[in-house]
Amino acid sequence: MDIYAEEIISHYEHPHNRGKLATANAEFHDYNPVCGDDITMFLDVKDGIIKDAKFDGAGCAISIGAASMLTDLIKGKSVKDVEKMGVHTVVDMLGIDPGPARLKCATLSLKAAQKALVSYSRTVT
Amino acid sequence: MPIDVDSVREDFPILSIKNDGKPLVYLDSAATSQKPKKVINAVTRLYRKYNANIHRGVYRISELATGEYENSKKSVAKFVNAAGMEEIVYTRNATEAINIAALSWGEQNIARGDRILITEMEHHSNIIPWQMLAARKGAYLDYVKIDRDSYTLDYASLEEGLAKSPKLVSVTHASNVLGTINDVKSIARKAHEAGAKMLLDAAQSVPHMPVDFRDIDTDFAAFSGHKMLAPSGIGVLYAKRGLLDQMQPVLGGGDMIKTVDYQEFSSNDLPWKFEAGTPNIEGAIGLGAAVKYLKKLGMENVREHEKALTRYALDKLSGIKNVSVFGPEDVEMRAGVVPFEIDGVHAHDIATIFDSEGVAIRAGHHCAMPLVTQVLKRTSLSRMSFYVYNKEEEVDKAVGAVTKVKNKFMIE
Ligand SMILES: Cc1ncc(COP(=O)(O)O)c(C=O)c1O
Numbered sequence: 001m002d003i004y005a006e007e008i009i010s011h012y013e014h015p016h017n018r019g020k021l022a023t024a025n026a027e028f029h030d031y032n033p034v035c036g037d038d039i040t041m042f043l044d045v046k047d048g049i050i051k052d053a054k055f056d057g058a059g060c061a062i063s064i065g066a067a068s069m070l071t072d073l074i075k076g077k078s079v080k081d082v083e084k085m086g087v088h089t090v091v092d093m094l095g096i097d098p099g100p101a102r103l104k105c106a107t108l109s110l111k112a113a114q115k116a117l118v119s120y121s122r123t124v125t
Numbered sequence: 126m127p128i129d130v131d132s133v134r135e136d137f138p139i140l141s142i143k144n145d146g147k148p149l150v151y152l153d154s155a156a157t158s159q160k161p162k163k164v165i166n167a168v169t170r171l172y173r174k175y176n177a178n179i180h181r182g183v184y185r186i187s188e189l190a191t192g193e194y195e196n197s198k199k200s201v202a203k204f205v206n207a208a209g210m211e212e213i214v215y216t217r218n219a220t221e222a223i224n225i226a227a228l229s230w231g232e233q234n235i236a237r238g239d240r241i242l243i244t245e246m247e248h249h250s251n252i253i254p255w256q257m258l259a260a261r262k263g264a265y266l267d268y269v270k271i272d273r274d275s276y277t278l279d280y281a282s283l284e285e286g287l288a289k290s291p292k293l294v295s296v297t298h299a300s301n302v303l304g305t306i307n308d309v310k311s312i313a314r315k316a317h318e319a320g321a322k323m324l325l326d327a328a329q330s331v332p333h334m335p336v337d338f339r340d341i342d343t344d345f346a347a348f349s350g351h352k353m354l355a356p357s358g359i360g361v362l363y364a365k366r367g368l369l370d371q372m373q374p375v376l377g378g379g380d381m382i383k384t385v386d387y388q389e390f391s392s393n394d395l396p397w398k399f400e401a402g403t404p405n406i407e408g409a410i411g412l413g414a415a416v417k418y419l420k421k422l423g424m425e426n427v428r429e430h431e432k433a434l435t436r437y438a439l440d441k442l443s444g445i446k447n448v449s450v451f452g453p454e455d456v457e458m459r460a461g462v463v464p465f466e467i468d469g470v471h472a473h474d475i476a477t478i479f480d481s482e483g484v485a486i487r488a489g490h491h492c493a494m495p496l497v498t499q500v501l502k503r504t505s506l507s508r509m510s511f512y513v514y515n516k517e518e519e520v521d522k523a524v525g526a527v528t529k530v531k532n533k534f535m536i537e
Contacts, residue, residue: 009534009535038504061474
């Protein structure tokens with residue numbers, strides 16, 4: 001199957017929500033040693049809701065495309081919703097199954113977002 | 126005699142598989158090689174006809190297995206021109222061979238403040254064991270620089286390193302990333318003049334070109350069977366006999382001893398002293414068969430074949446807009462390794478799109494992070510590499526896949 005759907009390439013070439021988020025109160029930097037993908041997630045969380053999300057970093061089309069789509073997806077969602085997201089969420093979001101070799105690239109940004117939320121909830125509770 | 130690639134391909138069953146209807150174009154032999162029938166059959170023949178432990182049984186099939194294990198060592202010794210099979214220690218791979226050298230010779234001979242000299246183009250397997258040794262001993266690890274324009278070792282930087290009187294110079298014969306072939310005979314001579322011992326990482330040379338350890342005059346060498354048509358799990362540590370005699374074993378157990386009492390043991394003769402426990406018998410027998418196969422092709426012919434393919438690939442790729450190729454321009458100084466990039470596309474995306482065309486290439490830092498990230502300033506690179514069974518049509522398919530990548534990413 002062709003995992004390079006036009007939409008992914010378009011997000012890769014013109015990513016949404018890229019850059020640092022000044023208002024972020026949760027962030028996490030993650031690295032995929034296989035590809036060298038390097039992504040930092042910035043979240044602005046208030047009253048259990050993701051108010052804003054941005055990412056920064058460099059990587060392959062799958063990881064950058066996924067990070068771009070994910071930041072769109074989680075804005076306005078509750079922390080609980082994001083915590084529940086998994087591989088199926090990413091596959092639905094991308095519209096393709098990246099396959100075992102590229103799954104790490106596709107899920108890197110979601111994992112980073114979830115880890116950011118873990119450290120966030122530690123600081124608020 | 127040039128290699129008849131079509132008849133060589135008949136010897137490799139895997140080359141007839143198809144993925145989604147597309148034939149396998151395997152351009153990743155620097156990572157591991159495919160296996161010819163002769164090797165596959167040698168391994169299954171052991172299992173079917175004479176499988177037994179070696180150096181123990183007095184019965185017929187154990188004698189046969191022991192004989193074939195030792196024959197394998199003898200042919201490997203001849204293949205690299207060691208003085209004898211006493212100088213050939215079987216390990217799991219090149220990595221384990223270098224680690225044994227570090228844990229045995231290194232542990233005994235490197236002291237606080239000593240220096241070890243390696244180069245910027247080493248594979249992690251020829252970096253980490255020395256970092257670990259240096260950390261244990263309080264020794265220094267120095268690097269010979271790469272000339273950024275020619276992708277060859279900077280020989281002035283080598284002289285600077287040698288002027289600090291290192292105890293060991295450890296250098297790769299051929300780079301798995303750039304393909305650069307180093308003038309290791311002159312490096313060995315200079316190392317010896319500076320009072321150092323020399324270790325040669327021959328993982329990318331022994332499979333691909335004639336290599337003569339005694340002519341190079343290296344003290345140690347390491348290579349892996351799986352990169353030279355043999356099974357994985359078998360590799361070689363070569364060392365001059367005088368050094369092996371002085372070195373202490375790293376692992377203790379069966380087979381490496383002569384006698385044992387309650388408190389002490391005496392070590393076995395070479396090379397068994399370094400092979401504790403039941404070895405990889407099938408791997409060794411497979412390696413023996415691989416060496417026989419390569420000898421029949423002739424290592425000069427193997428080298429010529431890869432040189433021609435490399436020239437062909439370099440010419441094809443260098444004409445393509447927005448594609449850059451790394452490594453020495455002159456194929457006389459270059460093994461069959463062609464790293465490249467396409468502007469604006471990540472190496473892993475390239476490899477995935479190649480895969481959808483049936484073309485297997487490597488993408489990543491190639492286990493040489495100092496070279497890829499510090500010298501070349503990349504997070505990852507794509508790489509094609511060649512062996513005896515590759516042909517020009519396969520390079521053409523790879524070039525076709527480059528076009529496919531560029532179309533997908535809308536690159537000119
Ligand atoms: C130059 C070089 N040295 C050492 C190695 C390590 O080989 P192995 O993983 O078989 O131990 C490799 C493998 O890629 C290599 O290319």
